[in-house]
Amino acid sequence: MSHVALVTGGSRGIGKAIAMRLAGDGHSVAVNFTTNALAADGVVDAITAAGGTAVALQADVGDTEAVAAMFGEIEERLGRVGILVNNAGITRDDLLMRMGPDAWDEVIQTNLRSVYLCTRAAMRGMLRLKWGRIISLSSVSGISGNPGQANYAASKAAIIGFSKSVAREIGSRNITVNVVAPGFIETDMTEQLGDEVAGQVIAQVALGRLGKPEEIAAAVGYLASDDAAYITGQTLVVDGGLAL
C-alpha cells in the first residue's frame, strides 16, 4: 500500500537514505530541509529519476507556523501524510560545564520541539486516514549517554518517552509510534569525529565498523511497512552492537 511520507531533515545523511528508501518502497515522499535546497533538490531528482514521486519543502521544523504551513503544502501537493519520519536533528557538543544556554536551547528546539510539532500536525491527518506510522530518530547517545552530548542525549532520550506516550494515546486508531536509535553511522555529523575518535568508537562496536545510512533507512522502512503493524512504542537500536 502506497502512502505519503514526510521525512524531516531529508536532504542529507540518514534522512536522505530514508527518503530514498521510502520512495523505493513505493511511497510518495516530502523531503523537508532547512537550508540546503540544492541537496534536497538532489534527493528529489534521484527519486524522480528512479520513477518515484517526491517534493522538496523548506521549513524550520522547530517553528510552529512553519510546520503548519509545510503540512498544508504537503496535503495540497501529495495528500495526507500517512508516514511521518522525525529525523531532523543537530548537535552542539560541549562538556556540560562549558555548555551555554543557547547550545542547550537550539538542540532541544530542533531535535525535540520539532518532534512534538510534526507529530501533532501529522496526527490529524492520520486520524482521518485511520492509519499511520510515526517513526522518530533517537540515538544510542540518548540510551547510553555520551560525554559532550548532554543536550543531544537529553533530546534523544526524550523522544523515546514521548513516543511511548503517544503510542498509548493513538494505538486504538491504527497508528503506530516507534523509535529508531542509530549508533555511529557514516554521515557528515560523525565525520567531525576525526580518525582517532572513530577508531576508538569502532573498537566498541561488536560488528567492528560504522553503520551506513541505508542500514538505518532499512529499519525505518520496516517500521513503516505492513509487516510492522503490531509493533508500537518500541525503540529499535541499530548500532552494530555498540550499546549492549
Added chain:
Amino acid sequence: MDRTEIEAKLTDLLVDELGIERDDITADAKFEEDLDVDSLGVVELLMALEDNFGVKIPDEEAEQITTVGEAVDLVELKLNA
C-alpha cells in the same frame, strides 16, 4: 443549513463513525460520560464535522465541547459566522 439538518448529520456521524446507538443520542447527552466516546473520539468527531460542514473549529473551542447539543451549537455558530 438549519439546526435540524446539523443535528441529523451529527447523529449520522455518531452512529456511522463511532458506533453509538441512535436512541442514546440526545442534545443533553455527554460524549464521554453518556455515550462512552473517549476524548480522542471527540476530537475525531469534531474533525468529521469540519469535513462535512466545511467549517474550521479551533482547538480551544473544541476543548469546550462536552455534549451533543454544544457540538450542534458550535457548528451552527460557525456556519452563520
